[in-house]
Amino acid sequence: MQNRDIGAELSGEARLNPDRMAPPLQVLENIEKHVTAIPAQQKAAATQEPVMLMRYDNDARHQLTPWLPSPLPLSGSNQSMPDFPGLQRVCMTNHWDSYHRHWKLLDAPLRPTPETVGIVERELDLGNADVLLLGVTPELAVLGRSMLAIDQSAAMISGVWAGDNTSRRAMAGNWLDLPVERECFDAVIGDGCLSAVDTKAARGSLFGEIARVLKPGRRAAIRVFARPETADDLRGIEALVLAGGIENFHALKWRIAMACTTGDCDSSVDVQAIRAAFDKLFPDREALAARTGWSMASINTIDVYAGSETRYSFATLAMLEDEARDWFDQVRVVPSGSYPLAERCPLLVLGSAKLR
Numbered sequence: 001m002q003n004r005d006i007g008a009e010l011s012g013e014a015r016l017n018p019d020r021m022a023p024p025l026q027v028l029e030n031i032e033k034h035v036t037a038i039p040a041q042q043k044a045a046a047t048q049e050p051v052m053l054m055r056y057d058n059d060a061r062h063q064l065t066p067w068l069p070s071p072l073p074l075s076g077s078n079q080s081m082p083d084f085p086g087l088q089r090v091c092m093t094n095h096w097d098s099y100h101r102h103w104k105l106l107d108a109p110l111r112p113t114p115e116t117v118g119i120v121e122r123e124l125d126l127g128n129a130d131v132l133l134l135g136v137t138p139e140l141a142v143l144g145r146s147m148l149a150i151d152q153s154a155a156m157i158s159g160v161w162a163g164d165n166t167s168r169r170a171m172a173g174n175w176l177d178l179p180v181e182r183e184c185f186d187a188v189i190g191d192g193c194l195s196a197v198d199t200k201a202a203r204g205s206l207f208g209e210i211a212r213v214l215k216p217g218r219r220a221a222i223r224v225f226a227r228p229e230t231a232d233d234l235r236g237i238e239a240l241v242l243a244g245g246i247e248n249f250h251a252l253k254w255r256i257a258m259a260c261t262t263g264d265c266d267s268s269v270d271v272q273a274i275r276a277a278f279d280k281l282f283p284d285r286e287a288l289a290a291r292t293g294w295s296m297a298s299i300n301t302i303d304v305y306a307g308s309e310t311r312y313s314f315a316t317l318a319m320l321e322d323e324a325r326d327w328f329d330q331v332r333v334v335p336s337g338s339y340p341l342a343e344r345c346p347l348l349v350l351g352s353a354k355l356r
Contacts, residue, residue, distance in 0.1 A: 103160055105301050108339035110250045112139045112191050112223060115337035116347075120221050123334060123349050124187045132180070132213060134190030134222075136161045136170055144187065150178065176205045182212050188220035194320065194348075195225045198268040198311035203320075207327040211353035219351040223336055226317040226344050227258035227267065234259050238281045241292065247340035249298045253278065254341055258314045267315040271305040278302055320348060328353055 112120075117139050120126070131144030136151045138160060150173040151157050161170040173179045175193065188210045194203055210220050237246075237255050246252045256277050261269045282288045289296050315323070317333065324331045330351035336342055 105298050107248055107250050109254055109341040109345045113337050113339050119336060120189055123221050124219055126187055129186035132185040132188045134175055134193040137191045140189055178209045178213055180213055183215050185213050186215055186218050188214055190222045192225050194222060195312050195314055198313050200265045203323055207324055211327040214353050222348045223345055224320055224348050225314055227261055227314040229316055232259040249294045251340035261314045268311045268313045271308050271310050275302050275305040324350055
């Protein structure tokens, strides 16, 4: 992200901006200030991961319902944003188009617990907040007085999002170039989104976008997946499983992922490498299921990585804090609850965005 003018003053009347889509629901007296345009219907196709690699095509599988009742007092003469047929950047084979089919088989640490959701709500005081959700995590989708959820995968939106209403809406978009105006959210929340981008530079761009869209004085909370300073040994992980020391398959998967992460500043890992390492450690899945009591359905969720060119990143907590401080004066680490591997999944609470 280059030269974001985060400190620039909003004009007295919002301008129609074809590069930015609508901000979140505002109380009616503030709509005129922030809304550039509200799409009556958004068509989005299955997009590609990682987040910076976006693609928009027409796709009848997911059509967003109107966000707000009409008519509404909108700035500019255009009542809807243009469609983006054919807009395509670099694309990769990914697994998000099928990932939603396994969503109900996922458990903590891959999904936040009710305890985690309560901590997020308390930390950010979300009762009267207009919230931006990075992703479509159902557990977080109920927070705030209004919400705009942005995910790069239309398949995830159609498969996981509960549906739009007058105060909550989901849309496809690029987290590294958020389609909303600056300073228009009371809070930004996300679950593991910093691991869904695969380089230090991309994480910095994401932090910058969070800083750009937050209203002055408001905060963000992101649950992170942070690898330990000293990497786990894969054989040590195997021994821990056989000793009954790992609570569920998803905690095992994340331990393997973190152990396979590169030691450079990107701290990235190819998801196919995660699956390959698992298969090498545990070639007999039925024996693993019998030994641990984990279901075969849960274990087989790792096959969603087969053939995917996606990379994740698992930076250390110290690295994430340092990267966040490039954009925020206040960076706090808050425990996210008690669940498998919770010690590696704290909340990063961000405040006092630096003006650029």
